[in-house]
Amino acid sequence: MSSASRRRQPRGQLSVENDSEYVNVELGYAGASGYSGGQGMPSQYENMEPSPDLRYGARGVDNLAYGAPTGTPRTGYQPQDIQLNTINPAFSGSGQTPLMGRSRSPSVASSVSYQSSNAEADEIHEREIIAASLSDPNSVIDMLPSRQLGHTLHRAKSHHHPSHHHSKSMRKRSRSRSASLRRSRSTSRRNYENVNLENMVDDILADPNLLQGTSRGTLRRRNTIRQISGTIDTRRRVREQVNRRSSRTSKEKSPGICTAYFYEAAYKWESFLESLSDFTYSLELWRSSIKKIEGNFGSGVTSYFLLLKWLLLLNIPVFLLTFGFVTTPQLIYQPSASVPHSQNFSGWDLLTGGGWFKDTELYCGYYTNETFTVDNKNYYSMPLAYLITNILIFILILIVIAQGMSRAYRQYFVTGDRHYNFFTAKVFCGWDYSITSESTAKLKNKSIYLELAEALTSHHSSDSIGCCKTFGIYLLRLTINIIVFAIIAGASYLIHYMYDSVVAEIDSGLTVIRELAIPLVISGYNLTLPYMFSVLSSFEKYSNPRMQLYVSLFRTFLMKASVLCVLCYFWLNQISCTDESTQNCVECWETFIGNEVYKLVIVDFILQSLATFVLEFIRRIGKDHCCQTFASPEFDIARNTMDLIQSQTYTWIGMYFSPLLMVINIFKLVLIFYVKKVSVLYNCKPSLRPWKAGLAKTVFLGILFLMYMICLGAFGYSVVQIQPSANCGPFRGRNDTYDVVIDLFGKWQQSDRVITTLVILLTSPGVLVGIILIIILLVYYRRSVSLGYKETVKRLQHQINLEGKDKRFLLRMLQEAIKKRNKKLGITNPNDSVVFSNNGRVLRSPSPSASAPSRQRPSPRKEGKRKHKAHRHPGHHGGAAASPSSPHLSPRLSPRLSPRPSPKPSPRTSKHNQGAN
């Protein structure tokens, strides 16, 4: 194993620091590439270790200085052995990249288990490589791991022996195994495919995690096969062979009853999910609409609609919960006739939510505080049901949001480095594959062009901004920030002020406009302020348009959050009659808040649709008919998404006070979807500005989460701290809402000691602190794990670097060896020497035709000479063994006659051939 370093250090010809081990690794890895031949179906374990015969052969070749004319055919050097030893790329890295699987650094080695072959074998193979390369340097290049895409064969699978499989590392490997399998597709498949196929089959069979017999194994196997990148036909054949062979050789140890049961359940669950996905596909909402939008506007605009849909789907179960556990019992047990309506229905009530509606199930105040008796033993306590349903809903929403957020976060920040590669991202992920419209495609072209050009010009002019100028910019930004905060504060104060005056007059009866004043003002904010913020931030000269977008987005969020906070503060502190001295006091504050939220939701909806239609429509008409200076509007994803989030927030805050608000919100979302869809498709034009859907999703979910926290805080506060109204609502007459729960415990205490003590124990401060501590520890643990991963990634990256250096080093070594051999043999033919640049490219190649580009290799040298050499080779038995159809012929043995075993003869080579001819 260490021979390479031993050999290299004394030479000291390359200043590759501290990476000797990597070279070893590489060699060892090539060495481990023995592959069991493709004929027949040899057991995959038989040929793992190079047979002694082969070793001898290898040494012999080495000693004979391969390619020298002295070589005589060795007897007993069977083709079978030759194949064993094929240099044909047989790497199947155990990691995502072949490079990564072979780390020696302890942290990596522990996560990706790599089993080295023994040192002796490595040494032999190293010599082999050198020997092989003496005649054909390119074979080494072909052996380098980075060249292995598309013709991956499989490494000797000594480490696959089922005898030493243990759970954890194995599981990891199986994952990476499927990754390597996937890489096995060859482009020109025909004669190579069979070999490839069998390797995949071998691989699958060798992996104990994919064994038939256990349901989990079956599932995994199915997934592995599914992920093989090949034609469907290839996968089908792999599957067939796997099934055939595994049924032949299956003698798995039967799992315990428990595990078997677990596997069975897992399998059932998986199949259930599959059939469910089939079912949901036909139910999927708005699929064609979303597709149409995506085709015309790209994934940015679509993300708005997807969020809308997601919110809608979140609202439906919430609504069902409230409706099922709160509204339905109320409807059944408390027929509305029992309480006569104090007011008649009028059209305006729809808008204001007041009047007639106040005595309906829409508002909290209408719900009864009774406990219904279902039969003698069972009863249904309305207050309890009301409270618990709401708590459940909040928990449900929390889980859903947290899950969505963590997924988005993982996708964006964890897998994606925070260090953002602008150019690669732009070029490799620039095209939106879902675009279907010609004009959008043109626009996309233009957008990519502009962005690249902009980035490149900024690259050219390394602008050195003077200190004074920088100061000026910062001063400007400071001023604008102050202005923005002043605006936000002013806006919040205005609302507070208006509420004060409204509440003062509340008894004297308000006009409709007066009642709607506050919602109108808030909607007005939503329409104007974000626009103002984005204009202001455009003055601030942010270098990056994305930065500018996020700054204005943040300010919009701040505005909405502060408005929300003011509202909450006002509703919860000023309105309720906790304090007798408060003059602004509403009779039934729960209903009042519900009503306020209702107005907000309705007015927001109306204004939003009106603004969408009227403004965008007018702009479009203006553009079409009057003057072209009106640009047709673009769909402002950020603003629209913020509006969506805000309306959802209002619903959350209101749903406790107005159980049926959710149904209104559902209708609202559905209508908004169609309004926006029509507006987008008919009035808007796609935006030139790129939109990073991935990041934006994380940001928006984060904002949604913050808003949710505000709602949750308000809800918690109102439950625990505020005294419910005396004459209305399910909690009337209690000191605070939470009393309901305490009462319940009291009842339990009488009947059941155990539960009570349990509950008391669980809610005691000590236990709570303990739970919090555990959570903190968990978070800390996860964080350190993620830091560890980060470290690993860094190391792996470093390793890729080193591998690159290794490659160069190897090539130089080769060059050296070639020179030496030439000297030894007295060949002075300069054609035979190859010059490598220091990055490993062949700079000057021997044949005249190879004076071509630096990336071309000198592989096709003169045909005659090649044949000559091949014939003289000891191991060469003539046509049969070297038949071109035999993919396993070692290049060492017939480097020229047989076509490269690689599935596709390197295009460079073929191009070259054409050139030479």
Place this chain on the structure above:
Amino acid sequence: MGGSHSVFTEAELDDYQELTFFSKKEILHVHKRFHLLDPEAVRRDKNACLPMDTILELPELKVNPFKDRICKVFSSTDDGSLTFEDFLDMMSVFSDSAPKSMKAEYAFRIYDFDEDDFVSSADLREMVNRLTGEQQITDDDMQHLINNIFEEADLDDDDALSFAEFEHVISKAPDFMNTFRIRL
């Protein structure tokens, strides 16, 4: 739905479901899209091999700058024509449920124009030219751009991106999953 069910037997659907990332309904939908490309030929043979020109009628591919590469990569005959199974394969790779690594691999093949298993500077040049369409970046800028890309992604300094490097850089580009996707 009943009509389209008759195209495939239940066994065939099961088979496809097991080998792709699609559910049965989605497979039928894919077939419907395939059918629309050339109703005549597909009616005769449900697994007909449609030539590249016909395949490119698919709206998503029609405007895609890499359309010919996509067809080539997914074609089982290497000439750009796709059978239904190839087509299904393609849609499966472009679907939401295909894993990132698989997508990355196909992306790599698509972007490897000369099929030498490397994304070289020539490939990048071609790519950028196709991406920007009518507007062309100047040679100077192009060189800059390519240098920048190599600076970001080329870890072993050989002025070409191997698959490992490509996958690495893709893994850091979170929008890849959002863009390398065709909704059914």
